[in-house]
Each structure stands twice: as C-alpha cells, then as structure tokens.
Amino acid sequence: MTASGPDMRQQLLASGARLLAEQGPSALTTRRVATDAGTSTMSVYTQFGSIDELVRAVVDDGFARLAQHLAVVERTDDPVANLAGLTYAFVDYARLNPNLYAVMFGTASLGPFRRTSTEDLQFGRSEVFDEFVATCGHAITVGRFDPADAWVVVHQWWSAIHGYIMLENAGYVRPPSSVDKVLTPLLINVLVGLGDTREAATASIATVREFGPSGGQTHARAR
Structure with a gap:
C-alpha cells in the first residue's frame, strides 16, 4: 500500500536526502525522487508543490x-x-x-x-x-x-x-x-x-x- 499524507511527505524527503547524499545534486529530479520513494511524480507536486520546494525541505x-x-x-x-x-x-x-x-x-x-x-x-x-x-x-x-x-x-x-x-x-x-x-x-x-x-x-x-x-x-x- 502506498503511503499518503505526512507519511508520503517523509518518504519523499528521505528519498531526496538519500539521492543527494549518494549520487549528488544532479540526482535530485522529480522523477528519480518519486521512483526511489515508490510513488508517482504527482506525489512530489502534491506534497511539496515543486522540486524546488522538496529541495528546500531536504536542506x-x-x-x-x-x-x-x-x-x-x-x-x-x-x-x-x-x-x-x-x-x-x-x-x-x-x-x-x-x-x-x-x-x-x-x-x-x-x-x-x-x-x-x-x-x-x-x-x-x-x-x-x-x-x-x-x-x-x-x-x-x-x-x-x-x-x-x-x-x-x-x-x-x-x-x-x-x-x-x-x-x-x-x-x-x-x-x-x-x-x-x-x-x-x-x-x-x-x-x-x-x-x-x-x-x-x-x-x-x-x-x-x-x-x-x-x-x-x-x-x-x-x-
């Protein structure tokens, strides 16, 4: 079952932090974060509004x-x-x-x-x-x-x-x-x-x- 709400937000945040740590800044794209979190790119937009806001949350x-x-x-x-x-x-x-x-x-x-x-x-x-x-x-x-x-x-x-x-x-x-x-x-x-x-x-x-x-x-x- 796919996480939703706060759980999905934390899951995407964790995926963003992991990709940044392991693969560097170029890895932090909407698609790659969504794939790592096992969800769709729409979840990124739903939880953060944009990849920039996800990056801001990671930072x-x-x-x-x-x-x-x-x-x-x-x-x-x-x-x-x-x-x-x-x-x-x-x-x-x-x-x-x-x-x-x-x-x-x-x-x-x-x-x-x-x-x-x-x-x-x-x-x-x-x-x-x-x-x-x-x-x-x-x-x-x-x-x-x-x-x-x-x-x-x-x-x-x-x-x-x-x-x-x-x-x-x-x-x-x-x-x-x-x-x-x-x-x-x-x-x-x-x-x-x-x-x-x-x-x-x-x-x-x-x-x-x-x-x-x-x-x-x-x-x-x-x-």
Whole structure:
C-alpha cells in the first residue's frame, strides 16, 4: 500500500536526502525522487508543490540534523574548548554529508535552487549559528577573546573552517592526518587571532580528543 499524507511527505524527503547524499545534486529530479520513494511524480507536486520546494525541505532538514549533530558535543566551563568541540563536530557533519553540505551553504545548486533569500539564510543561522554566537560571546565575556561583536567573530571562524571543509571535500587534504596537520593548527591560529594566547588555546583544544564515526572529533571532554 502506498503511503499518503505526512507519511508520503517523509518518504519523499528521505528519498531526496538519500539521492543527494549518494549520487549528488544532479540526482535530485522529480522523477528519480518519486521512483526511489515508490510513488508517482504527482506525489512530489502534491506534497511539496515543486522540486524546488522538496529541495528546500531536504536542506532545512539538513540544518536540523546538523543542529542535532552539534548537540552531542559535551559542554564544559571552557568556552574555547566548547568552540573547538563544536568545530570538529561541524567538520564531521560536512564530511558525512558532503553533497548536502554543499547545497546547504550555497557552494552547489540544484538547477535554479540556491540558498540566497533572507528567509532561507535565516533558517541556517537560527538553527545552528546561534550556538556558535553564544559560545564566542562567552569567550569574549571571560576575556579569552578580544572585545568584539560575537556574530562577526563567528563569521571570521566560519570563513576559516568552511575553507578547510571545501579542501577536504575536494580531496586536497585527507583525514585523519589533515585534522592534526591542518585543521587543528588552523583553529589554534584563528583562536589566537581572536585574542586567546597560543598556550591557552592549545590547552583547551587538548581536552577535545574523542573521535566520531567518520574520524572527526565530536565530543569535548576534560581529561
């Protein structure tokens, strides 16, 4: 029996996410999603209105899952250690979902779909980056970072880490060795640039060493 209503919507959403993850952006067509879900193309239009709206739903679900991925990072009283843990988790998520990450952050498009509207960009900020803003704000408050607008600080952090992710996803750097040789030194340099001392930043990062399922460090823990 074919699913309908909310069940069909979730089935199509799951199929879209699977095709995107396994075959890349070019696989996300109305026909291929419907076939993977075992239904007709009319179901896509009934549930989402268009393939663009299905893509938007897949991407929004991706941000929700990124928020869940970050939520498993253990929080401590050390905001710099927390930022490091969140950084490794953020990279780990991108490593696990390279095609979805590329669409989520506008480095790949699906036909006319690209996250450029204020509404689309706000979703990613509210679901994910408020956590980073709060963490950086804490680091500023306790004097680990220089006084600054926490959201601007997050953009500086993001610019560096997103660049690393793009290199890793393209195969120019390869984990796990690139984590110790490129990502961690990069993160330390960013932290020092934001106002921390190299010794304090290195000590905080040393507490973040638990590895996740794809090789990325995802949980902050005190030793």
